Amino acid sequence: MKTLVTADQIQRSIDALAAEIRRREAGRPLTVIAVMTGSIVFLADLVRKLDMPLRVGVIQARSYQGTERGSLAVNLDMLPEITDRDVLLVDDIFDTGHTLLEVISLLDERRPRSIRSAVLVLKKGKQQVALRPDYVGFEIPDVFVVGYGLDYNDAYRNLPYLAALEPQDIGDK
Ligand code: IMP
Ligand code: MG
DSSP states (O other): OEEEEOHHHHHHHHHHHHHHHHHHHTTOOEEEEEEETTTHHHHHHHHTTOOSOEEEEEEEEEEEETTEEEEEEEEOTTOOOOTTOEEEEEEEEESSSHHHHHHHHHHHTTOOSEEEEEEEEEETTOOOSSOOOSEEEEEEOSOOEEBTTBOBTTBOTTOSSEEEOOGGGTTOO
């Protein structure tokens, strides 16, 4: 496995992202909705750098088996009330974009006042939808990454940095 983004670089990027969010959202109360499970570590670091009043809720989206995309399942059971609220959707990584697009259209049905989205990582050149997250921490090349919440078959979420899986790491877990 090869380190792609160090823990320090991640923190610096979240500092910049949080400053931009504080500036643009300008003290408005936010309902932060995290897409489980990959965004847990990012969520924890990001919300501690936001100083406006905010609530946190979670939903779950699953699409991966190993390093392959499968069909997308979204679970909204734990979604708090978002009608008339300003929502900040937080996800770990923006790859094809299908997950965030689908989640936004499901949340829209609850009539929030606004929905903006923040992702830690965007994979360059992979997007298949006409949507770009409002806040992006890093852009990375098209490699499968783990760590800082991101997993390969549920492993490696606890790494404090982002690492690229190499062929010999795949299938031997
Ligand atoms: P998308 O729907 O293709 O944009 O994929 C988004 C979701 O797939 C993310 O929320 C991640 O959970 C997962 N994902 C995409 N790329 C990676 C990766 O490189 N490592 C781990 N998970 C990934
Ligand atoms: Mg995810």
